[in-house]
Amino acid sequence: MAEDLNWAIGGEAGDGIDSTGKIFAQALSRAGRHVFTSKDFASRIRGGYTAYKIRTSVDEVQSVVDRLDILVALTQRTIDENLDELHEGSAIIYDGERSWEADIPEEMTAVDVPLKSLAEEAGGAIMRNVVALGAACEITGFDVEYLDESLEKRFGGKGSKIVENNKEAARLGQEYVQENYDLSHLGYDVETTDEDYVLLNGDEAIGMGALAAGCRFYAGYPITPATNVMEYLTGRIEEYGGHVVQAEDELSAINMALGAARAGARSMTATSGPGIDLMAETFGLVATSETPLVIVDVMRSGPSTGMPTKQEQGDLNMTLYGGHGEIPRFVITPTTISECFWKTVEAFNYAEKYQTPVYVVADLALAVTEQTFPPEAFDMDDVEIDRGKLVDDDEVDEWLDAQGRFRAHAVTDDGISPRAIPGTTDGAHMSTGLEHDELGRRTEDEDERVQQVDKRNRKVETAKENEEWDYREFGDADADNLVISWGSNEGALVEALEYLEEDGIDVRVISVPYIFPRPDLTEEIEAADDTIVVECNATGQFADVIEHDALTRVKRINKYTGVRFKADELATEITDKLSEEVPAQ
Amino acid sequence: MSSDVRFTDFKSDKQPTWCPGCGDFGTMNGMMKGLAETGNDPDNTFVVAGIGCSGKIGTYMHSYALHGVHGRALPVGTGVKMARPDLEVMVAGGDGDGYSIGAGHFVHAVRRNVDMTYVVMDNRIYGLTKGQASPTSRSDFETSTTPEGPKQPPVNPLALALASGASFIAQSFSSDALRHQEIIEEAIEHDGFGFVNVFSPCVTFNDVDTYDYFRDSLVDLQEEGHDPNDYEAAKEVILDGDKEYQGVMYQDENSVPYHEQHGVTEDMSDIPEGAPEDAMDLVREFY
The missing domain is CATH 3.40.50.970 (Thiamin diphosphate (ThDP)-binding fold, Pyr/PP domains)
Incomplete structure (x- = not known):
């Protein structure tokens, strides 16, 4: 498992949470570290709580986990919301001069930094989040200079003075922690690399x-x-x-x-x-x-x-x-x-x-x-560009009828008709939502109706034959356990494989990027003892499609809390699901 | 663009199925003549039609055309013109298409001032569905769905356009062929959104707003010496509920069409065969 660090800043909407988080994420990326960010909106209590979370590692990271190592808390609620992710080794940066009394569990390390005062010293209270970033740098052994480039990117448009003030704010935060705390026992030491990443x-x-x-x-x-x-x-x-x-x-x-x-x-x-x-x-x-x-x-x-x-x-x-x-x-x-x-x-x-x-x-x-x-x-x-059967002035002639009219909906073997765009000489034609003949003119003729419906559907058949509607595959291709997913769950599933492997569970993951046309997974499902379809909805819409295609029943993992899957959570769910009976046919 | 284009070049070989005597014949003739007279040809003209009797116009005319869904003709025309400023775009619809289901789009198309022409065939009735009240029907106009009349004031489309910031507002009568064609030509040549409400009588379902009614009541603004550049004078005739006017009510001399306002001048159909040459710069932005 990747040696990762999980960092977050949380406060109220309007506290500049997103932009502060983005500055830190960019700095980590520029330092050659992989970054995966997520945004947290309150799930238990209604209100203005918001957080920006960063998972970072020198290895690729593609999901979120239930662990928080460093938390910048602008409100008590930020701490309360994240109690189940914080642990003994967590450090919580807060401003003790602020009106709220931070209630931080004893086993965690409270890092009281006068964010507002130091920001004012650097040129304005508005920079208190940047002071916190500097403090976070010190705790994690991350050189504060890495913040400079992302501060320039963020504030460059506002003039060099603002940029310099922000750099100063970050340094004041870093120095304050250095002078007032010995946090070496936490053992955070953020490694950097020479890699160049985009975020x-x-x-x-x-x-x-x-x-x-x-x-x-x-x-x-x-x-x-x-x-x-x-x-x-x-x-x-x-x-x-x-x-x-x-x-x-x-x-x-x-x-x-x-x-x-x-x-x-x-x-x-x-x-x-x-x-x-x-x-x-x-x-x-x-x-x-x-x-x-x-x-x-x-x-x-x-x-x-x-x-x-x-x-x-x-x-x-x-x-x-x-x-x-x-x-x-x-x-x-x-x-x-x-x-x-x-x-x-x-x-x-x-x-x-x-x-x-x-x-x-x-x-x-x-x-x-x-x-x-x-x-x-x-x-x-x-990047390849294929504009299909776009016809020019010369090619139009091939597609005119006996009266010289352009057959924009010509019935062809592959279902695809020529396409003339305005300005093409002799290509003028109408298209319509009405059923139409080859010229695009309304028709209710039975034969023409059937021809046009068939030709439009034939395009899909042509595409099915001519294009690759494949899937992405991870894990053990020969595993008896098959997990199928679509959309954004892939990252969490790929990381869940590592947890499952630790428990000796072999899984083949198929991640499907095409719903229609789509790959036929019948063989893959028949080859597996157990098939589970994972998706973020309540009814299993993709699982229904898969069952229809393969004429069999599959197990389902559905999440509809409004929060994405996490890798560790998925590993547990998959393990549990594998021990369940296959649903009746 | 060839100089020998005749208006019949804009005519398809499909015979209209409008009722004999329908105002839409005259409305369409004026559109075709106007297009030909202003130097357009079918290959560089795009006609967008909505749904209803008026919507059939795309079938009877010959040009590049789209017959779309009910009420959305203006957005389609907007997209065509933005992608291809070189094209002449004409949007046609009826009073239901433009002032009822598409009323929201009308307001915003007027505001955008895209350089195209919008012709509304206003017959104050729903004809294709066989005679229900339209948004411009009189409040006491009895129909199958409003046996005692709609009991609501009709929409004043000209006032709606004015309130939305129109740069060209006109009204014509399909039966006054010459004036109708002149007004259409002025709308085409206007630098911006040229809006023409055309009285286009329904001979089958509207026995109130008839040819005779319009012939007897129409006042021609240009004969009256109306100055279309005079906003206050325009406001007066547009809000005058006692008379039916034809002519150009308002034209903003300083109209700046959308494409000039926003610098949208390129032919967007022309793209390279791969990613743009400097496309890796887009990636580097994310460093």
Whole structure:
């Protein structure tokens, strides 16, 4: 198991928790350490408690654990909320001059630092969190100079004075602890390496994937936890001649994106469940008019407004089946933050090659987590762009009927018709949500209806044959125990394998990034004695699909508390589940 | 763009299924003539249509076109124009499409001032569903779903546009072919969102707002010497509930269309064959 350090800062919303945490995470990343961050919102009590947690190691880290080593507590509640994660060796940094009396369990090390006073000494009370970062550096043996670069990145726009003050604040915190405490018994010594890592979250990876893939138009309506995709693209897409527009609602957003796509742009919208509900209205039109469009759903807890800042994988059925009538579609579910990038690139290619809407379904745990990767994980030379059957002025001729009219919905063997974008000479045509003939004109003719339905569905069959709908695999390929998962659970599962191995339990993990089309897992399930499907929802939506495919029963691990799976928790659950009887057929 | 484009080039070979005498024939003719007269051709024109009798227009015209879902034609047109500023974009819909199910989009399309033309075929009735009240129906207009009339004031789309910050507001009558075409041309040539509400009578289900009614009551603003650049004068005619006007009510001389305001000028359909050359810079930002 990786030698890891778990650090957190917690306080009230508005205390600058996120930005302080990000500064520390960046500093660790720059020091060549892997970082995996998570955000904590109160789960037991309602209110303003919020925390930013960092798990860091020289080895790759891809999940959170139930252990906290260093805690910067701006409120008593931060301590109370985390009691079950704190341990004998934990150090808690707090400001004893503040009005609250810190109630810290005796076995833990209380590090009283006058955060506010030292910040004032450095130039302003607002920098008290940075003083705490300096204190944390001293406790963990992490050179305070590593903070400098991330402080410059964070405050550079506000002028060199502010940057220098912050650097000073960090040093005052570090020196205070050095002078007043001997904490060598805690034994924390953060090792650094020469590795260069980048640190980003899933929303950013999706946005970057879109830019790499040539996305030029984005329309969206702000919604947690997808807004960050839009914020990332804003200010960057323009560099490539693109544009982001904030629509009046999701109905408008998807229709704008549809319009841009019909005009020939690679186009995208992103939202969360409530927005997907609204977009369902136009989803069928996108498919029937055979428009290439990428729709991102960053899932959060539902139904209705649900728990907007909480994790859930509850939209599988909605994205797989949503919309009236029968709608051909692709549903892709990235399993890691770096895969958020690659699957977005793929999505644009599928959309154009098959002239079909493509859902990229991520989840809150991917969206708000920052994780380190070597930059090569996003090697732009590996980005391929396939625009499908886009025809130019010369190629249009092949697709005209006897009267010289463009057959935009021509019935072909592979189901894919030629695509002429506006401006293409002689390519003018209408597309419509009505059933239509090859020219795109309304029809209710029985034969034409069947031909068009079949041709649209044939595109999916073609894609099934021509593309690789494979899965990611971890653990022991020959194990009798099979665990299947989709979406963001992969990281915790991979780390759970280490706990299971310690207990002598062999497990094969299959992590599925494609829900439709999807890999057929029948053989894998038949080869295993036990199959467990892990997902963050109550009813087991993916487990239902798997049972349908393999015509068998599987065991299920479902979590719908609003909190993602943790590695140690999953290991225990898998162990327990393996001892249960297989459900009746 | 060829100079010898005739308006019939914008006509498809599909025969309209509108009722004989429907106002939409005249409305569409004016649109086609207006497009041809202003130097467009079918290959660089994008027509977006909504749902309802008006929505069929995409089928009867020849150009690049999308016939979308009910009420969302304006967002589609917005996306087309932003992605391809080189295209002429014309959005058509009815009073139900634009002022009822799509009213939210209307307000924001007006605010955005995207350089496109919006033609609403206003017949003050739901025709395709066989005669129910529309948002512009009179409050005492008896229909199958409002036997005693809607008992609500009709929406004043011109006032709604004005309140939303419109840069071009006009009204025409499908039967006054020449004036209708002139007004459409002015809307096309306007630098920004050119909004034209067209009285387009339903001969089957509306026996109140008829050809005769409009012929008898219409006042032509340009004949009256109305100055469309005069905001106060525009406000007066738009809020005048006693008369039906045709003509350009308001035009903002200083209108700055969306693409100029936001620097959206590129043809977004043109992209490289791989990731952009400097794309690794995007990754390095995350150091």
